[in-house]
Amino acid sequence: MSPRLANRVADFGTTIFSEMTALAVRHGAINLGQGFPDFDGPESVKAVAMRAIAEGRNQYAVGVGQPDLRAAIASHARRHYGQEVDPESMVTITTGATEAIYAAIQGLIDPGDEVIVLEPFYDSYVPAVQMAGGVPRYVPLHPPGPNDTAWRLDLDELNAAFNNRTRVILINTPHNPTGKAFSADELKAIAILCVAWDVVAITDEVYEHLVYGTTRHLRLALQPGMTERTITIGSLGKSFSFTGWKIGWAIAAPALTPAVRRTHQYITFAAPIPLQAAAAAALTEGDAVVHALAVDFEQKRDYLFGVLREVGLRPVLPDAGYFILADATEFMPRGGPDGAALCRWLTTEIGVAAIPLSAFYSPEHQTETRGRIRFAFCKQQATLEQAAERLRRLKP
Numbered sequence: 001m002s003p004r005l006a007n008r009v010a011d012f013g014t015t016i017f018s019e020m021t022a023l024a025v026r027h028g029a030i031n032l033g034q035g036f037p038d039f040d041g042p043e044s045v046k047a048v049a050m051r052a053i054a055e056g057r058n059q060y061a062v063g064v065g066q067p068d069l070r071a072a073i074a075s076h077a078r079r080h081y082g083q084e085v086d087p088e089s090m091v092t093i094t095t096g097a098t099e100a101i102y103a104a105i106q107g108l109i110d111p112g113d114e115v116i117v118l119e120p121f122y123d124s125y126v127p128a129v130q131m132a133g134g135v136p137r138y139v140p141l142h143p144p145g146p147n148d149t150a151w152r153l154d155l156d157e158l159n160a161a162f163n164n165r166t167r168v169i170l171i172n173t174p175h176n177p178t179g180k181a182f183s184a185d186e187l188k189a190i191a192i193l194c195v196a197w198d199v200v201a202i203t204d205e206v207y208e209h210l211v212y213g214t215t216r217h218l219r220l221a222l223q224p225g226m227t228e229r230t231i232t233i234g235s236l237g238k239s240f241s242f243t244g245w246k247i248g249w250a251i252a253a254p255a256l257t258p259a260v261r262r263t264h265q266y267i268t269f270a271a272p273i274p275l276q277a278a279a280a281a282a283l284t285e286g287d288a289v290v291h292a293l294a295v296d297f298e299q300k301r302d303y304l305f306g307v308l309r310e311v312g313l314r315p316v317l318p319d320a321g322y323f324i325l326a327d328a329t330e331f332m333p334r335g336g337p338d339g340a341a342l343c344r345w346l347t348t349e350i351g352v353a354a355i356p357l358s359a360f361y362s363p364e365h366q367t368e369t370r371g372r373i374r375f376a377f378c379k380q381q382a383t384l385e386q387a388a389e390r391l392r393r394l395k396p
């Protein structure tokens with residue numbers, strides 16, 4: 001029997017991330033596709049989780065999140081951004097940032113409401129909008145030209161996307177997959193439009209601490225008029241290299257918090273309690289660890305950037321995050337007709353897995369990505385060196 005799937009999920013298919021990871025495993029390729037570190041976060045944080053299990057903290061957590069973790073998130077926001085956050089009425093703990101995004105959208109969107117999504121986008125955004133019956137409205141980020149250093153938001157295009165049906169804008173800063181950290185001017189322009197059109201911003205800030213060089217992460221919630229209309233989403237996974245723990249959170253003004261909590265209570269109800277205990281410890285004591293991780297990742301970014309450039313993959317240096325986008329158009333006749341074919345070829349013939357940029361676009365805009373592909377550098381140096389050795393096979 002092949003069961004009939006609901007219309008709203010029938011088109012979802014399997015993600016390219018799962019496909020490339022499976023292909024990498026089958027061919028013994030080094031997986032620079034999926035964004036997860038091939039090492040663990042701090043032992044001291046793992047020890048807190050293990051102690052919590054051993055000491056019997058194994059039953060349901062408080063639905064909205066354990067008080068100590070919510071307090072740690074409020075204190076973290078104050079320490080890093082000078083943001084005043086009341087842990088009781090403004091913080092909700094979720095099963096990863098992915099659940100926070102999903103819960104917020106389900107809590108805000110009625111069928112027919114429009115959600116502005118910047119393209120390229122993280123892959124869970126559009127399905128979350130569609131499952132709520134919402135309509136994604138795409139605004140492109142433009143690849144850097146010869147005189148730019150980062151992907152660019154055209155404010156006229158953004159302005160044109162707002163209308164009476166716009167309910168939410170989804171902003172991801174620092175941005176996956178481009179590595180763009182939105183500037184103060186861009187955030188100001190977004191804020192002015194949100195206030196003018198009475199729109200809520202959901203900001204996905206999971207890479208908040210992984211910023212390089214002189215780049216600083218800025219919070220949209222702190223722009224004038226945005227405190228009451230922003231849901232700021234974070235995650236333990238990226239800052240502390242525990243992506244498998246799936247501890248995330250949403251910070252929102254008291255009047256906006258029910259948008260997350262009403263849905264969260266029926267999606268997962270609560271996130272795993274021992275991991276919340278460890279997350280509270282990490283966020284309270286872990287600033288130095290996070291800083292050291294960012295310093296280390298900056299070196300890895302520079303190393304992989306150098307290798308990609310050396311072999312002719314034309315990378316763009318990212319300001320933040322886990323990833324480097326490269327332009328592999330030159331290898332297209334040899335490697336296949338598009339980015340997806342190129343990534344399969346790289347995995348099976350060269351032994352290094354990457355993800356096509358097309359995976360971050362709506363079907364109607366995928367062709368614009370041509371031969372751009374994404375490599376993750378959040379790996380041990382030995383892994384990157386092994387990948388470099390294989391990538392050098394690309395050289396003529």
Ligand SMILES: Cc1ncc(COP(=O)(O)O)c(C=O)c1O
Nearest residue numbers: 096097098122176206235237248
């Ligand atoms: C932009 C972005 N948001 C959210 C997530 C997922 O976060 P979590 O694992 O906390 O659900 C990722 C993971 O790659 C991401 O890149």
